[in-house]
Amino acid sequence: MSKTTIQYNGWQEVKLGDVVKSNQRSIDKYYSHKVIQYLDTGSVTEGRIESFQVFNLSKAPSRAKRLVKHTDIVYSTVRPIQRHYGFIKNPEENLVVSTGFSVIETDTTKAIPKFIYLLLTSKDVVEEFDTIAEGATSAYPSLRPSDIENLQILLPPLPEQKAIAEVLSSLDDKIDLLHRQNKTLEDMSQALFRKWFVEEAKEDWEEKPLDKIANYLNGLACQKFPAKNEIEKLPVLKIKELNGGISDNSDWVTSEVNEKYLVELGDVIFSWSGSLVLKIWDGPNCVLNQHLFKVTSEDYPKWFYYFWTKFYLEKFIGIADSKATTMGHIKRGDLSSSMVLIPTNENLKAMSKTMTPKMDKIVSNLKQIRTLENLRDTLLPKLMSGEVRVKDLIIQL
Numbered sequence: 001m002s003k004t005t006i007q008y009n010g011w012q013e014v015k016l017g018d019v020v021k022s023n024q025r026s027i028d029k030y031y032s033h034k035v036i037q038y039l040d041t042g043s044v045t046e047g048r049i050e051s052f053q054v055f056n057l058s059k060a061p062s063r064a065k066r067l068v069k070h071t072d073i074v075y076s077t078v079r080p081i082q083r084h085y086g087f088i089k090n091p092e093e094n095l096v097v098s099t100g101f102s103v104i105e106t107d108t109t110k111a112i113p114k115f116i117y118l119l120l121t122s123k124d125v126v127e128e129f130d131t132i133a134e135g136a137t138s139a140y141p142s143l144r145p146s147d148i149e150n151l152q153i154l155l156p157p158l159p160e161q162k163a164i165a166e167v168l169s170s171l172d173d174k175i176d177l178l179h180r181q182n183k184t185l186e187d188m189s190q191a192l193f194r195k196w197f198v199e200e201a202k203e204d205w206e207e208k209p210l211d212k213i214a215n216y217l218n219g220l221a222c223q224k225f226p227a228k229n230e231i232e233k234l235p236v237l238k239i240k241e242l243n244g245g246i247s248d249n250s251d252w253v254t255s256e257v258n259e260k261y262l263v264e265l266g267d268v269i270f271s272w273s274g275s276l277v278l279k280i281w282d283g284p285n286c287v288l289n290q291h292l293f294k295v296t297s298e299d300y301p302k303w304f305y306y307f308w309t310k311f312y313l314e315k316f317i318g319i320a321d322s323k324a325t326t327m328g329h330i331k332r333g334d335l336s337s338s339m340v341l342i343p344t345n346e347n348l349k350a351m352s353k354t355m356t357p358k359m360d361k362i363v364s365n366l367k368q369i370r371t372l373e374n375l376r377d378t379l380l381p382k383l384m385s386g387e388v389r390v391k392d393l394i395i396q397l
Contacts, residue, residue, distance in 0.1 A: 010160075023145060025067040025068075026067060034057050045084055077100060085117075175369050209338065214309075218292070228256075272293055280362065304348070
C-alpha cells in the first residue's frame with residue numbers, strides 16, 4: 001500500500017506474508033469425509049455466501065481441494081475486482097473450497113484475522129490487486145498467492161487492530177443486515193410473482209412480447225465520448241462494473257451525453273452479452289455502455305418488467321452459452337419471442353399494492369447500504385494508516 005502514512009509507536013511496516021500463510025491445508029489421502037460441503041468462488045461476494053453445494057467426494061469438482069478453518073480468509077485469485085471473498089466463521093468439518101481461492105491463515109500472535117480481512121477487502125487493496133491481475137500473463141486476470149503475500153502493509157499493535165476491526169465490523173454488520181433484508185424482500189416478491197403468473201395464471205389474460213412491456217435501451221459506444229475535463233465527467237458502466245462496482249480503474253466519459261443513457265441507483269440493468277446479469281443498480285451515477293440494457297417502462301411498474309426479465313434469465317443464459325463465439329449473447333429477437341402474461345388493469349393495480357412497496361424498500365435499503373459503504377470506505381484507509389485513531393473517532397461520535 002503506497003499511501004502516505006502517519007506512524008505511531010508500535011506500528012510496523014511489514015509484508016503481509018510476514019503475518020499470514022496461504023493454502024496450508026488440502027484434501028489428501030488421510031481425509032476422512034465421504035460427503036463434502038463445497039464453496040465455489042462464484043458463491044460468495046463481498047463476504048456474503050449465497051449457497052454451498054453438497055457432493056460425494058468421489059464426484060466432487062476437481063477444484064474442490066482446499067480446506068479451511070475458523071477465521072480463515074478465502075480470496076478469489078481470478079478477477080479480484082469482482083470481490084469474491086469471505087471470512088470463514090465456524091465452518092462445518094467437511095467444508096471444502098475451490099482452488100480458485102487463496103485460503104489465507106493469519107498468525108494470531110501478530111495480527112487479528114478480521115483486521116487482515118478488512119485490509120484485504122478495502123477499496124484501495126482490491127484495486128491494487130486488480131491492476132496486478134490485469135497485468136498477468138495468464139489467459140484471464142488473476143493473482144498468485146505470492147502477489148497477495150507481497151503486499152506492503154502498516155500493522156498496528158494487536159489492541160489497535162482489534163479496536164479498528166470492531167469499529168469497521170459494526171458497519172459491515174449493518175450493511176449485511178440490509179443485504180439480508182433485500183434478499184428476503186426479493187425472495188418474497190419472487191414467490192408472489194410465481195404464484196400469480198405460473199401457478200394461478202388466468203387463461204384469459206393477454207400475452208405480449210417482453211420487449212413490448214418495457215424499453216430495453218442498449219448503451220453507448222462510450223469510447224466515442226471522452227471526458228472533456230476533470231469536473232464534467234461520469235464513470236462508464238460496463239459488464240465489469242455491473243459485477244464489481246465502479247472503481248478508480250473504470251473508464252470515464254463526458255457527462256454531456258443524452259440523459260437517457262444516464263444510470264442512477266435503482267435503475268434496472270441487464271447485461272445481454274458475456275456474463276448475463278440482471279441487477280437493480282446500486283452504485284453511483286454513471287453512463288450506460290454498449291452490451292448493457294437499461295430497462296424502463298412507461299406503461300408497467302418496475303416490479304413487473306424486472307421479474308418478467310428475471311423469469312426468462314435462465315433461458316437467455318442458455319441461448320448465450322450456445323453461441324459458438326468467445327462472448328455469448330442474446331439478440332432482440334430473443335426478447336420478442338419471450339411472451340409475458342398481462343393481467344387486467346384491476347389485477348395489476350391490486351398486485352402493485354403488494355409489490356411496489358417491496359421494490360421501493362429494496363431501493364431504499366440500497367441507498368442506505370451505499371451511504372454506509374461510503375462511510376466505511378472513507379474510514380478504513382484513515383484507520384489503517386493511523387491518520388484517524390479509534391479513540392479519537394469514538395470521542396467524535
